[in-house]
Amino acid sequence: xxxxxxxxxxxxxxxxxxxxxxxxxxxxxxxxxxxxxxxxxxxxxxxxxxxxxxxxxxxxxxxxxxxxxxxxxxxxxxxxxxxxxxxxxxxxxxxxxxxxxxxxxxxxxxxxxxxxxxxxxxxxxxxxxxxxxxxxxxxxxxxxxxxxxxxxxxxxxxxxxxxxxxxxxxxxxxxxxxxxxxxxxxxxxxxxxxxxxxxxxxxxxxxxxxxxxxxxxxxxxxxxxxxxxxxxxxxxxxxxxxxxxxxxxxxxxxxxxxxxxxxxxxxxxxxxxxxxxxxxxxxxxxxxxxxxxxxxxxxxxxxxxxxxxxxxxxxxxxxxxxxxxxxxxxxxxxxxxxxxxxxxxxxxxxxxxxxxxxxxxxxxxxxxxxxxxxxxxxxxxxxxxxxxxxxxxxxxxxxxxxxxxxxxxxxxxxxxxxxxxxxxxxxxxxxxxxxxxxxxxxxxxxxxxxxxx
Amino acid sequence: xxxxxxxxxxxxxxxxxxxxxxxxxxxxxxxxxxxxxxxxxxxxxxxxxxxxxxxxxxxxxxxxxxxxxxxxxxxxxxxxxxxxxxxxxxxxxxxxxxxxxxxxxxxxxxxxxxxxxxxxxxxxxxxxxxxxxxxxxxxxxxxxxxxxxxxxxxxxxxxxxxxxxxxxxxxxxxxxxxxxxxxxxxxx
Numbered sequence: 021x022x023x024x025x026x027x028x029x030x031x032x033x034x035x036x037x038x039x040x041x042x043x044x045x046x047x048x049x050x051x052x053x054x055x056x057x058x059x060x061x062x063x064x065x066x067x068x069x070x071x072x073x074x075x076x077x078x079x080x081x082x083x084x085x086x087x088x089x090x091x092x093x094x095x096x097x098x099x100x101x102x103x104x105x106x107x108x109x110x111x112x113x114x115x116x117x118x119x120x121x122x123x124x125x126x127x128x129x130x131x132x133x134x135x136x137x138x139x140x141x142x143x144x145x146x147x148x149x150x151x152x153x154x155x156x157x158x159x160x161x162x163x164x165x166x167x168x169x170x171x172x173x174x175x176x177x178x179x180x181x182x183x184x185x186x187x188x189x190x191x192x193x194x195x196x197x198x199x200x201x202x203x204x205x206x207x208x209x210x211x212x213x214x215x216x217x218x219x220x221x222x223x224x225x226x227x228x229x230x231x232x233x234x235x236x237x238x239x240x241x242x243x244x245x246x247x248x249x250x251x252x253x254x255x256x257x258x259x260x261x262x263x264x265x266x267x268x269x270x271x272x273x274x275x276x277x278x279x280x281x282x283x284x285x286x287x288x289x290x291x292x293x294x295x296x297x298x299x300x301x302x303x304x305x306x307x308x309x310x311x312x313x314x315x316x317x318x319x320x321x322x323x324x325x326x327x328x329x330x331x332x333x334x335x336x337x338x339x340x341x342x343x344x345x346x347x348x349x350x351x352x353x354x355x356x357x358x359x360x361x362x363x364x365x366x367x368x369x370x371x372x373x374x375x376x377x378x379x380x381x382x383x384x385x386x387x388x389x390x391x392x393x394x395x396x397x398x399x400x401x402x403x404x405x406x407x408x409x410x411x412x413x414x415x416x417x418x419x420x421x422x423x424x425x426x427x428x429x430x431x432x433x434x435x436x437x438x439x440x441x442x443x444x445x446x447x448x449x450x451x452x453x454x455x456x457x458x459x460x461x462x463x464x465x466x467x468x469x470x471x472x473x
Numbered sequence: 474x475x476x477x478x479x480x481x482x483x484x485x486x487x488x489x490x491x492x493x494x495x496x497x498x499x500x501x502x503x504x505x506x507x508x509x510x511x512x513x514x515x516x517x518x519x520x521x522x523x524x525x526x527x528x529x530x531x532x533x534x535x536x537x538x539x540x541x542x543x544x545x546x547x548x549x550x551x552x553x554x555x556x557x558x559x560x561x562x563x564x565x566x567x568x569x570x571x572x573x574x575x576x577x578x579x580x581x582x583x584x585x586x587x588x589x590x591x592x593x594x595x596x597x598x599x600x601x602x603x604x605x606x607x608x609x610x611x612x613x614x615x616x617x618x619x620x621x622x623x624x625x626x627x628x629x630x631x632x633x634x635x636x637x638x639x640x641x642x643x644x645x646x647x648x649x650x651x652x653x654x655x656x657x658x659x660x661x
Contacts, residue, residue: 110500136499198503217503246511248504267504300483300516304508354479357512358486363505 045454047441051121051129054445056144057091057452058131059459060116064101066133068144068184069461070094091461095144095184100135112137118203120212122225130189132212136199139214141190141225149177195221195231202252208259215252215264222276234282235264235274250365251311258317261286265322269306271331289320289331291338301353301362309365314374315446321377323368326350328379330391343389343396346381348419348430361435369444369451380439383428384455385415401439401455412462477523480516487513 042063049058057069072089103112113136122130128145153175158164198217205212213222213234220235235252239245247268255261260276272285293302305325312321320331322339326347329339345366349356356362361382368379380386381398389396398415418427441454449464487509494501494509 105500108500111498113499115499199499245507248507250504267507300480300512300519303511303515307504307508354483357483360490363508 040457043457045441045457045459046115047117047119048443048452048454048459049119049121049131050443050445050452051131052123052446054447054450056094056121056129057443057461058119058121058133059452059454060099060119060133061457062113062115064099064114064116064135065096066099066116066119066131066142067096068094069459095186097142097186099133099140099142100138103135103137105137117200120203120205122205123209125209132203132205134200134203134214137193137196139192139195139200139203139223140188141192142186143189144184144186147183147185148179148181150180151175152178190225190228192223192228192231195223198248201250204253204262206254206259207257211259213252213254213262215249217248220249220252220262220264220282232280234262234276234280236281236283250308253311253313256313256315256317263311263313263320265308265311267307268303269308269324271308271311271320271322273333287333287336289336291329297350299353301357304357304362305353310367312368312370314370315372316374319374321368321370323366323379325362325364325366328368328377328387328389330377341391341394343377343387343394345379345387346417348417352430356435359435361438364438365440366438367441369442371444371449372447378442378444378451380442380453382435382438383433384437384439385417386439386442386453401453401458401460403460477520477527480520480523483516484513484520487516 040063042061042065044062045059046062047060050056051058055071057071059067059069061067069091070093071091099116100114102114104110105112115135116133117136118132118134120132122132122141124130128143131142131144133140133142152159153173155169155172155175156164156166192214195214196216196219198219200214200216202215203212210226211222211224213220214231215221215235218236218238219233221231222234223231235249237247237249247266247270250265250267252262252264255263261273262276262282263271263273265271269291271289273287273289274282275286276282278284278286293306308322308324310321310323313319314321318333319340320333322329322331323345326345326349328343328345330341330343331338332340353362366380368377370377375391376388377391378386378388384401385398386401387396387398398417399412400415404410413426416424416427417433418424418429437455439453439455443452445451451462453460453462491506491509491513494506
């Protein structure tokens, strides 16, 4: 009997530690109201979470009314399937690279999801009523025997269990030769852009068989290639402006009113390289992995391997703020190059008021920087199962000086636990952090006096 | 010398990553391949610079010695010999000539990359494209051997590099490092 218990334990541990590759979350995105949260994974699935409207706990315990609801699964669907490019004999991964919600216009919700090659528009709608009482059909839809009908009735709508339907409404395919890394919905509500390594296309949401190429940095001779596009985004308010980042660490702001093909940037944002810090890996670590406009549209937030930078749209000579995310890794670049971690692409996000920026790191750590004070804090995406409502602890990586209890040494960092994808609620202090195959949702407490409880 | 040793290591690792990326699902990642190629280029440049300084020092030493030592085989051959017969655990990595061949393309007429005088029996899997219909992801120029001035060197390849060469599969040994690496950037 003892042996059976042991073997069960071993099997259980194995199952717990084993992470299916397909379950790794590859993108996280709130919709414009924050009521819905979508995640995409490597297996091509999209899971949508919805915020509960009523609080689940007694209101006297917390004192809040209706705001701090939990997020529960609303719908799950398979967005993309593995595909094959027969011409080039290449497999096309089903991994969801990005999800972007459209602004809501009616009862249904729309989102765009993309893998390496194809963008799809999905309609998410609810159905909680169905008509019953037809004269010629029964409730299962079978035709009735006419001789059994003795009276007429008017069909009525009866309530049923809530059903969430997700249907593909558009498929935007064959627009990209290279791998799609970004999609961004325009503020005009009608168009969106998709960016791959060398080109950016603009699509109309209603037209799938054609798109406009607005940026093309492919050289005539591919051997002359020096940089690729790494991310792109439309300005939040100006429908003619968009920005794209490159692998050389530059940002280009483009105005579509200037010309049809925006190869000539309107503004080039570049920080002069510090010759003192030049190394073999300078170019790799300067590659921008993510770019985001601030909500007010005045600033840009970029992430490269070691830093997060805030740029003022009016100043292209360099960033206005630079935040060191994990400077202690600078001396470890060679090992990070060998184990491939140096190629990791971290995302970065703004909070709703643009006063705080957040980005991920290793060992399930993520960093938040307060722009007003310039101070940063390290938090860990981990939850003690016995304390479901615990406050997030701040963590520290030991880099010298006095070592405090709880400090983690640089060599003890787990580089397989990386926080690459995250999202911040558009109006509240709620963050969604993707840690491999787990999604953490952290909420700020509304009433500070309740923190002692 | 530490710098050149590190440069060598970086080049070898980059080569390995470029080769393994050909097998990965989803096809070659252009961004990653570009970064690796550029790292390899800069490592190669630094390695050469370090090698050039040691060459100068070595040639001065040789001149001072007696001139009895027979002249080695001419510069072109050792590389061919090295690629054919690997000597395990040898002293110097011939990563340098491999990269030279790859990164200094020779302007040639037409698409000659699949022709190989060394191994005529081996057929490339790719169809011979006509010049007009040539896909843009294939390199137009073939790598050439750059003749470096200076004393001829016994250049041999470590077994590590030979593993990467043989990983090429249908690619023959001679231009093997040349082709996939150029294609690494261009093949998406």
